[in-house]
Amino acid sequence: MRWVDFKDSVKRFWSEYKHQKSGMLGLIFLIILLVLGIAAPYLTSPDMPKQWQTGEAWIVNPKNAPPSWENVFSNQKLADQKVYTIHDMKVAESKNGSYKVYTLTFTYNMDYDIPPKDIVITGLKSNASRPQDNPLISVYVERPAEQGAKVEKFLLLPDTQLPSKGVLHLSYLKEVKTLLFYWLYENGIVKLPMAPPEALPMEIKLMQINQQIQLDSKLYGYFQSMDPMRVLFGALTENGQLRTLDQVINDPKALKGNYKFTIVIKAPENIKVDLSNFEVAMVGRTFGILGTDQYGRPIGVGLLWGIRVAIAIGLAVSISSVVIGILIGVTSAYLGGWADEVIQRITEFFMTLPVLPMLILLSLYFGGRITLKQLVLILVIFGWMGTTKVARSMALQIKEQTYIEAARALGASTGRIVFRHIVPQLLPYAFASIALSVPGAILSEAGLSFLGLTSNNMITWGQMLNVAQQNGATLNGYWWQVIPPGLAIALVGLIFVLIGVSLDTVLNPKLKRA
Amino acid sequence: MGMSFGKYVAYRLVNAIIILFLAVLLMSALFTKLATIQLTSQVDEEVQMWVRGYTQQHHQQPTKEMIESYRESRIKYYRLDQPYWKMMWMYTIDTFFFKWGNSFVKVFGTTDIISQIKTALARTVLLFTTSEIFIILIGLSLGLKSARHPGSLLDRTISILAMIASSLPMWWVGMLMILLFVVYLGWLPITLYSQVEVSGWANILKKMSLPVLTIVLVSFGGWAWTTRNIMIGTMQEDFIMVARAKGVPERRIIYGHALKAAAPPIITMVIFGLIGSLGGAIITEIVFNWPGMGRLYYEALQLNAVRTMMALNYMFAVLTVLSMVLADILYAYLDPRIRIGAAARS
Numbered sequence: 001m002r003w004v005d006f007k008d009s010v011k012r013f014w015s016e017y018k019h020q021k022s023g024m025l026g027l028i029f030l031i032i033l034l035v036l037g038i039a040a041p042y043l044t045s046p047d048m049p050k051q052w053q054t055g056e057a058w059i060v061n062p063k064n065a066p067p068s069w070e071n072v073f074s075n076q077k078l079a080d081q082k083v084y085t086i087h088d089m090k091v092a093e094s095k096n097g098s099y100k101v102y103t104l105t106f107t108y109n110m111d112y113d114i115p116p117k118d119i120v121i122t123g124l125k126s127n128a129s130r131p132q133d134n135p136l137i138s139v140y141v142e143r144p145a146e147q148g149a150k151v152e153k154f155l156l157l158p159d160t161q162l163p164s165k166g167v168l169h170l171s172y173l174k175e176v177k178t179l180l181f182y183w184l185y186e187n188g189i190v191k192l193p194m195a196p197p198e199a200l201p202m203e204i205k206l207m208q209i210n211q212q213i214q215l216d217s218k219l220y221g222y223f224q225s226m227d228p229m230r231v232l233f234g235a236l237t238e239n240g241q242l243r244t245l246d247q248v249i250n251d252p253k254a255l256k257g258n259y260k261f262t263i264v265i266k267a268p269e270n271i272k273v274d275l276s277n278f279e280v281a282m283v284g285r286t287f288g289i290l291g292t293d294q295y296g297r298p299i300g301v302g303l304l305w306g307i308r309v310a311i312a313i314g315l316a317v318s319i320s321s322v323v324i325g326i327l328i329g330v331t332s333a334y335l336g337g338w339a340d341e342v343i344q345r346i347t348e349f350f351m352t353l354p355v356l357p358m359l360i361l362l363s364l365y366f367g368g369r370i371t372l373k374q375l376v377l378i379l380v381i382f383g384w385m386g387t388t389k390v391a392r393s394m395a396l397q398i399k400e401q402t403y404i405e406a407a408r409a410l411g412a413s414t415g416r417i418v419f420r421h422i423v424p425q426l427l428p429y430a431f432a433s434i435a436l437s438v439p440g441a442i443l444s445e446a447g448l449s450f451l452g453l454t455s456n457n458m459i460t461w462g463q464m465l466n467v468a469q470q471n472g473a474t475l476n477g478y479w480w481q482v483i484p485p486g487l488a489i490a491l492v493g494l495i496f497v498l499i500g501v502s503l504d505t506v507l508n509p510k511l512k513r514a
Numbered sequence: 515m516g517m518s519f520g521k522y523v524a525y526r527l528v529n530a531i532i533i534l535f536l537a538v539l540l541m542s543a544l545f546t547k548l549a550t551i552q553l554t555s556q557v558d559e560e561v562q563m564w565v566r567g568y569t570q571q572h573h574q575q576p577t578k579e580m581i582e583s584y585r586e587s588r589i590k591y592y593r594l595d596q597p598y599w600k601m602m603w604m605y606t607i608d609t610f611f612f613k614w615g616n617s618f619v620k621v622f623g624t625t626d627i628i629s630q631i632k633t634a635l636a637r638t639v640l641l642f643t644t645s646e647i648f649i650i651l652i653g654l655s656l657g658l659k660s661a662r663h664p665g666s667l668l669d670r671t672i673s674i675l676a677m678i679a680s681s682l683p684m685w686w687v688g689m690l691m692i693l694l695f696v697v698y699l700g701w702l703p704i705t706l707y708s709q710v711e712v713s714g715w716a717n718i719l720k721k722m723s724l725p726v727l728t729i730v731l732v733s734f735g736g737w738a739w740t741t742r743n744i745m746i747g748t749m750q751e752d753f754i755m756v757a758r759a760k761g762v763p764e765r766r767i768i769y770g771h772a773l774k775a776a777a778p779p780i781i782t783m784v785i786f787g788l789i790g791s792l793g794g795a796i797i798t799e800i801v802f803n804w805p806g807m808g809r810l811y812y813e814a815l816q817l818n819a820v821r822t823m824m825a826l827n828y829m830f831a832v833l834t835v836l837s838m839v840l841a842d843i844l845y846a847y848l849d850p851r852i853r854i855g856a857a858a859r860s
Contacts, residue, residue, distance in 0.1 A: 345533075352533050352838065353540075354830035356796055360815065361827060365544045439681045446683055447797055451815065465686065469801070474689045475708050477697040486686035493681025501677070 016506045023502025026495045033492065037307035044301050052297060052305075053456050059167055060120045060281035061296030064471070067480055068286040079112040081284030086275050089263075102265040102275065107258050108282055115233030115254055116282040118171040123277035126164050126267060134161040135267035137168065141232065144257025148237035154183045156232070158202050159266065171228050178206050180231050181213065181223060187236055189245050190219070222249050233259070291480035293464070294471040303484055305459040309372070310442050310492050317379040317441035318434045324380065325387025326430055330422055332388070333395035334414070344392075351385045356447060358382060363453040371455045375448070379441050387433055391426055398422050428507030435500030439493030446489050461485040522846050530839040535610060537831045541824065542606040546598060549605070549820045553592045556618060561585045605824070614825040619817040621810060627825045630810060635792065635829075638799075638806030641722055642791035645729035650784055652734045657741025662768060664746055672742065675735035684732045685797040691728050692801070710803045725802045729795075737787075741780060748776045778848040782841040789837035793830050 017023055041048070051057045060083060068080045089104040110116075121137065128134045139157040146152070158175055162168060170176045182205070184190040193216065196208045213219045222245055230252035236243060238253070263280065267273045290299035332343040362378045363370045370378065398404065399422070407417055448454055449462025450469065468474075468481035564584055568576045576584075589595050593604065608615070614627040622633050660669035695701050706712060706721045748754065749772055757767050792807075799808030807826065814822035 349533050349536055352831065352835050353537055354793065354827065354834050357811065357823075357827045357830050358541075360796075360811075361541065361544050361823070364548055364815075443681075443683055447685075450685070450797055451800075451812070465689075469689070472708075474692040474801075475697065475704055477693065479693055482686075482689045482693060486683060486689065489686065490678070490682045494678060497677050497681055 013506060017502060020502035020505060022498045023506075026498030026502065029491070029495045030499065033307055033311065033495070036304060037311055040304045040308060043304065048301065048305055049457055049459055052302070052459050055295055055297075058292075058296035059122060060279060060283065061292050061298065062117055062283050062285060062287055063292060063294050063296050064476075064478055064481075065284060065287040065292045065296075066478075067289055067291045068284070069289070070286060076113040077111070078114045078285035079110070079116040079282065081287045082108065082116075082282040084108075084280045084282075086278045089280075091275070095269075096266070098269050099266045100269055100273070102267075102273070104263040104265070104275075104278075105260065106280070107260050109258050110233050110254065111256055113254050114285055115229050117229060117285055118169055118281075118283040119229070120281040120283055121162070121168040121170070121263070121279070122166070122281070123279040124162050124164070124166070124265070125274035125277060127272045128164065128267075131161065131163070133268055133271050134163050135265050135271065135273055136160060137162050138264045138266075139170070140262040140264070142260040142262070144255060144259065146235065146237055146255060148240045148242055149187055151183060151186045154186070155179055155202070158206065174210075175206060176228050177223060177226060178209055178213070180226070180228055181219075182206075182209055184231070184236075184245065184248065185209075187242070189236065189242055189248055222246075225249060227252070290484055291478075293467055293481050295467075299464070299480055299484055302459050302464050303461070303488055306461040306464065306485065306488060307492075309458050309460045310445070310489070313372070313376060313379070313445045314438035314442045314492065314496065315434075316376045317383060318437040320376070320380045321383035322387050322430050322434045322437065325384035326391040326423065326426055328384065329388040329391025330395045330418055330426070333392045333399060334418055334422070340392075343388075347385050347388050350382070353382070355382050355444070359444065359448055360451065360453065363448060368453070369455045370448075370453060372458055375445060375454060379444055383437065383441065386437075387430075390429065390433075394426055394429065395422050398425055428503075432500050432504040432507060435496045435503055438496035438500075442489060442492055461489050519847065523843050526839050526842050526846075530835045534831060534835045535606075537835075538610050538828060539602075539606050541827050541831070542602045542609065545820060545824045545827075546602045546605055549824075550594065550598075550601070552618075552818060552820050553594055557585060557588045557592060557594065560588050609824055609828050615821060617814075617819045617822045619819050621813045621817065621819060621822060622805065627822050630822060631807075631825060631829060634805065634807045634810040637804065638794040638808070639792060640718075641725055641799075641804055641806060642729065642794050643788065644722070645726045645733075646787050646791040648726065648730045649733045649737055650787060652730065653737025654741055654780070656734070656738035658745060658768065658773070660738065661742045661745035661749065662764075664742075669742065672735060672738045676739035679732050679735045682732060683797075684728065684795060685801045687732050688725065688728045688798050688801040691724050695724060707803055710805050710809065721802075721804070725798065725804060728802075729798070737783070740783065744776045744779050745772060748772045751775065778845050781844055781848065785841050785844065786837050789833050789840070793833050 045051065062081060065081070066078075068078075071077045071080075084106050086104070089106040092103040092105075094101045094103070119139075121139075124135060124137075126133075126135050136159040137157065138155065138159050140153060141156045142153040143149075144152075156176055156179055157168070157170060157173065158179065160168065160173070160175065181190055182196075185192050192209065192212050194208075194212060196205045200208070213223050226249050231248060233254055234248060234252040235255040236248065238247075243253075261280070265273065265275075288298050288300055290303065292298055293302075328343060328347070332340045332347075335343075359378055359382065362381075363374075366374050366378075404417060404421055407421060412420075445454070445460065446462030446465065449460045450466045452463075452466050454460065454463065456463075462485075464485040465482070468478065468485070471478070471481065473479075473481040561581060561584060565576060565581060568580075586595075593601055596604070607613075612628070614631075616625045617627055617630070619625070622630050624630055624633075656668070656672060660666065660672050663669060692707055696704055696707060702720060702724065706717065707724075712718055712721050745768070749768075753775070754767060754772055757771050758764075762771070794804075794807040796808035796811050798804075799806050800812050803809070807829070811823065811826050813819070814826065
């Protein structure tokens, strides 16, 4: 085929394909998907597949959180995830004896009916090697002014060691709970049997308060059942009157407004502190566009990265299996006789093997968790037979045409006849069946991933559904973990079916049906 | 040259048995590796148990030689002393003749693999064959209807439905069904789907309803579409034109002439569908916690019950081969031209 002819036929094909409405729709969606797939590393971070498994990146995220736009449909607004990095804070450095002191301040606008789940402090790096050298963190809060409340600014976290790469979950710290109780005491909501003397150092005061709480079974019960965040962000008064302890703890009402946080980090002078990754997360009860899974991983990110594997597997498997299928089919038809017979028996044999059990068996043989390359190989091994059958029957017809006989009479070699005369005639069929076999490959991958048989080094939609199933997402009603990945699988399948059917209509006019 | 029907059936059956045997051979080749790994650890475990038992009974450790001789006897017992190809061959023969033996772990309350599969098969038939019958009835009638009016609203709807359904994972639709009907609408109790076994016929029927709905919903479009295509193909044949020209009423043309001619592929589809339903669908059964063949496979996979998996693989292969042979034979019975082709080849 000359270059001009090729250009011409492509042009002709395109002018016809343009009029296929569904085909164009499929093409547009495919281009969008490809752009998203290529952009995935730039939109998130390039080492996402590794991060996805290690989980360090997801410490500050809420687990099983619904998407934040769910708030639009509910009358109670749930706090959204909000992360403060060092760039969002005011930083002041000072010295106190042999200590360096960093004072970080930021303001959190709490505008929700249900406040954040937790406050997580992380990302402090230091070169401290002994525990006593670890930087100490304390946190102060200044709540919005409230009529009837006495103390608005108070200590939330007393000097607490934060080793390098350590994480503080304020909701789970006993000191935070005790300090909140002390603050409720100062406001007159909690009645302690014995007033802790002002002059005592903080540690001793905390110990004393703790003891009193432990001894009083009623107080202890409230202490145990307290959700620190609901109290921290909750109203102390109602119509200017103080609420009771029972109301504050068991029927919390959010106090909306600006909360000023002051974080004081103290470190010995000889210790180097790196604040560049320092983060304070107001852990949301909702998260992002598509929520999170049980490890706190954002579903949206997984969805975006899943495009790559889906398209890669779909195309690699369908192209290889169609090419192999056509070559085997044409060879079979061209050789004829006993060679044809043997090839056809082998093809039928492969068709007889039950596909999913064989895939499971082979993946176990490959060592349990199969890599991307092995997966493609396995899917190709079980994917070429259909094409072979069709290609053979088409080649048998073409073989009988006069021009093939003419070519043979002129002394053309077998390879030349096969590759110059027979294979090009099968190309239209090949293109259409490549597109049409993509969904099957993607579904097979999703199935194997759902069974937990594919490697963890990639992010796939099937694996996301596997995680959701193990999490009991359907029975717990975590729809955001179930619907998006499956919809993505279905969408990619549909895109290729649309393209395939349109290609079929344009390239194989003989098959045009009523 | 033609071939008598009986001869053709015999030819197809022999062919099928050979293919089945080869399939088992291939599966055994893969399975022997897994089985060897498992049996080796089984031997280690048994030796340890024996040493513990001996120590308790005789108040002293057995000597090294004793341990070695016991280990060797276990290795012999599990045929681990045999070369790979011999183990594979024995495995093939055992599997092929249904000598499946016992599994090391209990699934469905028993280690006897034959009774495991019997239990599972009965439940799979209950769910999937029922669904398949619904699919066939709905698919055939809709397919015939849309073939009568190609291009109509019904016809286009079915084409689109078939297209969409072919790219949907059935098990995912199942997950959506549970979300919708169990979690959000609360029409069915959550306990039905959070546990595998359910007792009482009323509960079993209730538990069945959602998977049946799912399977029918995902599959009937494809069925209707294929039926429609076969019918439209037949309607373009000459003898239909002749019938039309003779003034035979359209209804009779479709349900008499065309349907008769289109019967072989449709009957084949029915057979493939019915036999295929015996294998169940592994992932769909997992999603619905349905204790059938697929669930059994999954439990075997989780528990590393290699022999159960092998037996199930064999069952799946038997079902596929069986449906192909039956379809071929029926095809030949309904359309004698087929046999001539086979004779020319053989």
